[in-house]
Amino acid sequence: QITLKESGPTLVKPTQTLTLTCTFSGFSLSTSGVGVGWIRQPPGKALEWLALIYWNDDKRYSPSLKSRLTITKDTSKNQVVLTMTNMDPVDTATYYCAHSPDYGSGSDVWGKGTTVTVSS
């Protein structure tokens, strides 16, 4: 059974850097084709895809946020970390991590999400 859980601060100040951790079980990020991605959803708004990292360390980013995002993995810890720099109140959202079973596929299993508020 695949599970993912997001963790990180619930409140960050404007201009700060956000660091979120996705801890997963039920699969390995060393398995060919597998990836873990991040998606966010501002309150009352649509889903927005952020980034994804594959088993081979191939990384994909949203073009509009690429300059602010970094995604890394720690295979031994079953974790994926997303950092987002220069946080702004518009970045207030629920952040989800999700499993991707194949190269170029969609996410099939999602975590429950973690809510991040950006405010001074």
Add this chain to the structure above:
Amino acid sequence: QSVLTQPPSASGTPGQRVTISCSGSSSNIGSNYVYWYQQLPGTAPKLLIYRNNQRPSGVPDRFSGSKSGTSASLAISGLRSEDEADYYCAAWDDSLSAYVVFGGGTKLTVL
């Protein structure tokens, strides 16, 4: 502004069949698979359809997906009250470095 275009709302009565459209372009829907997600209030999205028309195990066959050219559709037959949710389409986009794009979501109301 989402890259994929969905109607903001849809509605139907119990037992009816409803469809939700998702319009894109040649760089996303036109050349990649479409995925559909259901998001019940206060919960994380759940995969409903993958690779245009495939259902994960556990998803009722009342849900079906199709794709034609640069558009896709989700159909729900035998509408039930528990289908009231937000529905999102998604696809990979090859226009820049490959990345995923979502639709703006469609809120389905069961009257």
